[in-house]
Amino acid sequence: MLSECDKKIEFSKTENNRYIVKLKDMKNAIKFLKREKNYNFFVDIAAIDYLDFKEHKEKRFAIIYLLKDDKFDNLIILKAYLDEDEIIDSISDIYKGANWCEREVWDQYGLKFKDHPNLKRILNHKEFIGHPLRKDYPITKGQLCTKTDDLMDEMTPRLKAKGYENHDDLMFLNLGPAHPASHGTIRTFVALDGENIQSAVSEIGYLHRGFEKSCENHTYNQIIPYTDRLNYCSAILNNIAFAHTVEGMLGVELPQRGQFIRVIIGELSRIIDHLVCLAANLVDMGALTNYWYLYNPRETAYHLLSKLTGARLTNSYMRIGGMTHDLYDGFEDDLKECIKDVQKGMDDSLSLIEHNRIFQDRAQNIGIITAEDAINRGWSGPNLRACGVNYDVRVNHPYYFYDTFDFDVALGSTGDVYDRMMVRFEEIRQSIKIIHQAMKVLPKGKYNIDDHSIIFPAKKNVYSNIEGLMNQFKLVTEGVKVPSGEYYSSIEAANGELGFYIASDGSGTPYRVKVRPPCFYAMAALPDMIEGEMIADAVLDLGSLNIIAGELDR
Amino acid sequence: MAVTTEEVIFGDSVITTKLDSAIAWARESSMWPYIFGTACCAIEFMSVASSKFDISRFGAEVVRFSPRQADLLIIAGTVSYKQAPILKRIYEQMTEPKWVMSAGACACSGGFYDNYTTLQGIDEIIPVDVYIAGCPPRPEAFLEGLMQIQKLQAKPTKYLKKRSKQEFKGKLDA
Numbered sequence: 021m022l023s024e025c026d027k028k029i030e031f032s033k034t035e036n037n038r039y040i041v042k043l044k045d046m047k048n049a050i051k052f053l054k055r056e057k058n059y060n061f062f063v064d065i066a067a068i069d070y071l072d073f074k075e076h077k078e079k080r081f082a083i084i085y086l087l088k089d090d091k092f093d094n095l096i097i098l099k100a101y102l103d104e105d106e107i108i109d110s111i112s113d114i115y116k117g118a119n120w121c122e123r124e125v126w127d128q129y130g131l132k133f134k135d136h137p138n139l140k141r142i143l144n145h146k147e148f149i150g151h152p153l154r155k156d157y158p159i160t161k162g163q164l165c166t167k168t169d170d171l172m173d174e175m176t177p178r179l180k181a182k183g184y185e186n187h188d189d190l191m192f193l194n195l196g197p198a199h200p201a202s203h204g205t206i207r208t209f210v211a212l213d214g215e216n217i218q219s220a221v222s223e224i225g226y227l228h229r230g231f232e233k234s235c236e237n238h239t240y241n242q243i244i245p246y247t248d249r250l251n252y253c254s255a256i257l258n259n260i261a262f263a264h265t266v267e268g269m270l271g272v273e274l275p276q277r278g279q280f281i282r283v284i285i286g287e288l289s290r291i292i293d294h295l296v297c298l299a300a301n302l303v304d305m306g307a308l309t310n311y312w313y314l315y316n317p318r319e320t321a322y323h324l325l326s327k328l329t330g331a332r333l334t335n336s337y338m339r340i341g342g343m344t345h346d347l348y349d350g351f352e353d354d355l356k357e358c359i360k361d362v363q364k365g366m367d368d369s370l371s372l373i374e375h376n377r378i379f380q381d382r383a384q385n386i387g388i389i390t391a392e393d394a395i396n397r398g399w400s401g402p403n404l405r406a407c408g409v410n411y412d413v414r415v416n417h418p419y420y421f422y423d424t425f426d427f428d429v430a431l432g433s434t435g436d437v438y439d440r441m442m443v444r445f446e447e448i449r450q451s452i453k454i455i456h457q458a459m460k461v462l463p464k465g466k467y468n469i470d471d472h473s474i475i476f477p478a479k480k481n482v483y484s485n486i487e488g489l490m491n492q493f494k495l496v497t498e499g500v501k502v503p504s505g506e507y508y509s510s511i512e513a514a515n516g517e518l519g520f521y522i523a524s525d526g527s528g529t530p531y532r533v534k535v536r537p538p539c540f541y542a543m544a545a546l547p548d549m550i551e552g553e554m555i556a557d558a559v560l561d562l563g564s565l566n567i568i569a570g571e572l573d574r
Numbered sequence: 575m576a577v578t579t580e581e582v583i584f585g586d587s588v589i590t591t592k593l594d595s596a597i598a599w600a601r602e603s604s605m606w607p608y609i610f611g612t613a614c615c616a617i618e619f620m621s622v623a624s625s626k627f628d629i630s631r632f633g634a635e636v637v638r639f640s641p642r643q644a645d646l647l648i649i650a651g652t653v654s655y656k657q658a659p660i661l662k663r664i665y666e667q668m669t670e671p672k673w674v675m676s677a678g679a680c681a682c683s684g685g686f687y688d689n690y691t692t693l694q695g696i697d698e699i700i701p702v703d704v705y706i707a708g709c710p711p712r713p714e715a716f717l718e719g720l721m722q723i724q725k726l727q728a729k730p731t732k733y734l735k736k737r738s739k740q741e742f743k744g745k746l747d748a
């Protein structure tokens with residue numbers, strides 16, 4: 021495909037959709053793909069440090085771009101090798117979503133970008149020295165932070181661009197990171213004229229917990245509990261996304277029962293996630309009653325999950341190649357109970373707000389983002405669908421029999437707070453529909469794959485014979501051996517396309533894991549969305565995007 | 575048992591006690607928590623506040639987001655190095671007598687985030703009165719932690735005196 025480009029591009033094709041491009045030609049290649057081939061959807065940028073890699077690579081670092089076309093069908097992966105002192109052309113003028121990604125690459129790897137509007141640290145604090153994801157940075161070397169960034173270096177140019185020469189008439193205010201409406205730890209710094217936001221800057225990274233570095237230090241199954249804590253409102257969906265990716269690398273597929281269990285529990289997680297998001301959003305609006313209505317069914321769901329997995333929130337239910345154990349007896353009844361509660365809570369809440377003038381006035385035409393802009397920024401999930409874009413990984417790249425279920429993709433039209441909330445309400449309904457269908461056809465039989473180089477042997481064997489014992493011992497100490505190579509795969513998590521780009525060197529520990537956290541891209545748009553609005557609207561905007569700090573900052 | 579003059583006059587509609595214990599009782603029965611929720615543990619705190627577990631049974635449902643109005647600081651979640659100066663500032667803004675509850679593995683010890691980002695326990699920055707375990711702690715554990723604080727609260731003078739004697743010096747105290 022790249023050979024059709026009018027500018028000369030040096031590249032080689034490695035696999036179907038993968039190209040290695042010379043760094044100097046990368047920007048031209050991306051421009052060409054966007055202009056001529058409609059690769060409009062920005063997926064992610066990842067970087068890798070090959071310092072300790074077993075095979076020799078031509079240069080120490082690599083930068084990887086992932087894009088999808090406007091039908092969301094084709095993924096293309098472009099990779100360029102570079103050394104520390106080489107400078108990358110920023111593509112933030114082509115894709116707005118690239119802006120924060122490039123900052124992250126700079127922060128974590130110390131690779132520089134040319135013509136980036138604001139190349140500064142994003143996840144680590146200002147006083148941090150070095151670049152933690154480099155292989156020669158020791159994982160436990162923490163660095164104290166004594167002062168918080170005042171963010172004026174970002175604020176001043178933004179205000180200048182709006183025609184403010186001095187800021188004497190403006191009032192500056194921090195919304196967060198410790199603020200009831202900041203949903204975790206997100207900081208938005210605003211310049212106010214009265215109650216109107218003239219200019220805004222967001223700072224993230226307050227919950228940066230080094231997920232990606234920790235992955236390089238743990239075996240694949242040990243990473244599962246870490247994935248729980250990405251989007252902790254729907255832990256199991258993260259488990260599934262990670263296990264699904266690794267299983268893709270191993271080239272194995274779960275037995276049907278396993279796949280259906282993943283669908284059922286995954287959709288239940290999606291419901292819980294949406295409930296939390298909606299409940300919190302409505303509290304922010306002052307509609308506290310809805311919080312009780314929506315939150316109590318979640319307790320029923322947590323009760324079910326703790327019965328099934330032993331934990332309410334951080335379930336770690338999945339394993340590479342399956343799950344810890346089968347559904348319990350009586351699961352179906354509990355599930356029915358749970359769904360009944362959810363439905364009731366939702367109906368109660370909707371009866372309060374659906375035709376409520378105050379709710380509509382507060383939520384409609386607030387925080388609008390256009391479909392084109394959202395795609396360019398790499399939005400996905402309910403937030404993107406609220407703009408009217410029909411993209412759902414479950415439909416576009418069906419996995420786990422999603423193509424056999426009868427469900428609708430909920431779409432909005434304006435892309436405002438109201439649409440985002442209503443899309444979530446509708447998605448809860450659709451998830452319930454999927455769960456009902458899946459429960460009906462749930463086959464009996466095995467739920468884990470049968471390969472004991474991946475899945476633990478039965479405890480009976482571990483305790484009674486030496487082969488079983490050795491098998492278990494090897495799997496625990498060395499981990500599941502994943503063939504070397506690089507791989508990207510994603511599922512539709514509660515917040516959108518949750519993807520993992522994993523590089524393996526053939527051992528039981530990943531060489532590099534890059535998460536594509538759906539809310540990272542949504543968050544990057546927040547300052548632009550809230551400028552010109554009032555403070556009270558900004559709170560709703562943030563809530564309606566469902567920013568979960570664990571996933572955002574990793 | 576000797577009958578006091580008050581009892582003769584008022585019957586049992588009046589209880590005589592010491593001022594200190596009256597205040598302690600009032601404080602203990604209406605703690606105003608500031609919830610410094612940063613991560614997953616904060617989601618469990620939401621459950622504690624909602625109707626099933628209902629923290630108001632323990633008189634602590636008035637969650638304040640201004641440190642100046644709160645007397646119980648609950649840290650629920652991971653505190654990163656980037657977050658640490660903010661936590662310290664909030665703690666300093668609370669007025670005495672103040673209590674700190676560290677909820678969950680992360681706040682107590684860094685949890686399983688033994689890496690470059692995470693503070694290995696908030697007691698490196700501020701003093702802590704009660705630690706509760708769990709990742710995240712179940713809502714019952716939060717309530718248990720609250721009751722522990724209330725116990726300390728019931729006889730505050732001795733405890734507070736002891737606490738003020740141990741000079742705390744955190745990593746951010748220059």
Ligand code: SF4
Pocket residue numbers: 249334613614615616650651652677678679680681685708709710711
């Ligand atoms: S202790 Fe566990 S649940 Fe709590 S913040 Fe840490 S990782 Fe999350």
